[in-house]
Amino acid sequence: MKDILIITNYFPPETGAASNRIFHLAEGLQKNNFNVSVITPLPNYPNGRIFEGFRGRFKHTSTENNLTIHRLWIYASNSKNKILRLIAMLSYSFSLIWFFMWNKIPKTVIIQSPPLLVAFTSVFFLRSKKRKVILNVSDLWPLAGLELRAFKKNYSYRLLEKIERFNYKNSNLVLGQSEEILTHVKSIFPEKETFLYRNFPDFEVSLPNHKKNPSEKLKLVYAGLLGIAQGIYKLCLELDYSNIEFHIYGAGAEQSLIENLIKNNPEFNIIYHGEVSRQELHQILTKYDVTIIPLLNRIYGSVPSKIFEYARLGMPMLYFGGGEGENIINKYKLGWIAESSNYQHLNLIISNLGTKKLQLKSSKKIQEVALENFDFSKQLNKLIKLI
Template sequence: MSDILIITSYFPPETGAASNRIFHLANGLEQHHFNVSVITPLPNYPKGKIFDAYKGKFRHTSTENNIKIHRLWIYASNSKNKILRLFAMLSYSFSLIWFFISNKIPNKVIVQSPPLLVAFTCMFFLRRKKRKLILNVSDLWPIAGLELGAFKKNFSYRILERIEYFNYKKADLVLGQSNEILKHVMSLCPSKNVFLYRNFPDFNPPTIEEAVSNEKIKVVYAGLLGIAQGIYKLCEHLDYSNIEFHIYGAGAEKEKIEAFISKNPNLPITYHGEISRELLHKELLKYDLTIIPLLNRIYGSVPSKIFEYARLGLPMVYFGGGEGETVIKSYNLGWAAESSNYKDLNSVLNKIKKEDLTITSKTIIQKTALQHFNFNKQLNELIVIV
């Protein structure tokens, strides 16, 4: 049985794509007879506060599903203040360094990136000839930060670029969730070993159900209500003549969205709050269509929702451009609207009819997902090279 350590900034009971992705990876490796351990901060995402069950703890170690989980101290914060956010990342890095010094580290380590600084800490302190460092890149930073408007091309940005290059250079293998990520890594480190590791889900596919009959198409968004997703702006710009809009999740824009709904009671928008992933899957089956938006096109980004919703048999309207749009079109998973073009988005939505959203069409989408977005097949291919 081979020992392997996964270092991540997100892990259950935290919710979200990053947490689910690493959980499935850890669980999959354990089922393939790896002795898996995980290092992660004390749970705090997305609210930026330590969960009640872990408050007052400096460190918590437990064994769950035969996986040993080390939860380390972090200064939890989701503040918009850049200094506080930087300190939060550095606090976790300090906890990691302390852990590395006082514990034996396996010779196979998977490091999640971003955050860049956390990944840098791992790549710097864990490098040694006998150890294999595997960098799992889910988003391209600092490029994504630049496209989101969080960074400017200045001295600080150039430092982040050097950190990014260092991380790629020191990795023995780079996993990327998109072809754009792998292309970028290869542009910086041409001889680097890379592997396309999509964020495929691993759950039993449900039986497709007919959505509750309604004159309007029931459109749903479920996920993080953050700035990058732009759900508040979506509420402002949607044409509701053909649709009703349902929202699930939590995040920075939650209060703004609730206030908008309160001020516009005539609009068919319903906010359902945040619910567990298992319950959400059941709820999503009630809807005709889901929308996957990004406020701005982000190079390298392919939202994991695409693969999760396809497994549920839920048709999609993709509104983010890039490789995600290519996946939607290539596998006939729904429709795509031009990124950031709300006029085009409304045009696409107005052309969709109830007869386009039948059980038959949903079943075809689910079958496509089961054939092409296979978690276990992908994991088996990864294990060969790990």
């Protein structure tokens, strides 16, 4: 049985796409006769506060689902303050260094990036001719930060670019969840070995057999992180509520803004349901007509993993983010596209989503496409051949 270590910033009981992706990868490798261990911070995401049961600890090690989980100390924060965010990343980096010094590290290591500094710490200390370092890139930083206007092209940005290049150069294999990520890596290191590793879901579903009843208003739903990149607060401000109900599930930095908006604007037909478990969400989502997948701005390299999860559930999607995600929706006929950042076009598309058009987007057909094209096991088996 081959030993393999996964280093990540996110892992259950934390929720979200990153946590789910790494858990399914770890579980999939374990089921394929790998002895998998995971290093992750004490759970704190997305609220920026260590979960109850883990507070006051410097380290917590447990065995869960036949995985060995090492949870290390972190200065937890979800503050928008860049200094506090930097301190949080550095604190976990210091915990990683301490762990590397006192523990035997397997010959194969998968490192999640971003956060860029955490990935750098891991690559810097673990690179070795005798060890295979695999970098799993889910978003392109610092480029994504520049497009989100979180960074400016200054000395700090150039330093982050150097760190990014160091990580690519010293990795034996780079996994990317989008073609754009792999194109970017190849533009810097043309000879680098890469592999497209999408965030395909791995859960059992039954074929949808319910019929949607015509209703007076279209039931639009968003579920996920209420962060800056998703732009849900601005979406709430821009939607035309004359013919829709907008339902929201999730938590994050914009949660209080959204709650205050609902409180102060009762004419907005917004219903905030809070955060629910992934299993509950899978049961809840199919009650709605359409799910929306927004990005505040088009981000090069970003492909929301919700696309693959919702397709497996048979949910028609309204995509509002541009880029490669838009291409996937079009290619596999999973729903509708609204021009990125164009709220007028978004409202026009929504106004045209009458019951008749919704019936054309068969839930069963969407799910069949997902089962055929977004298969987790097939993708994992291809990856294992490279490890």
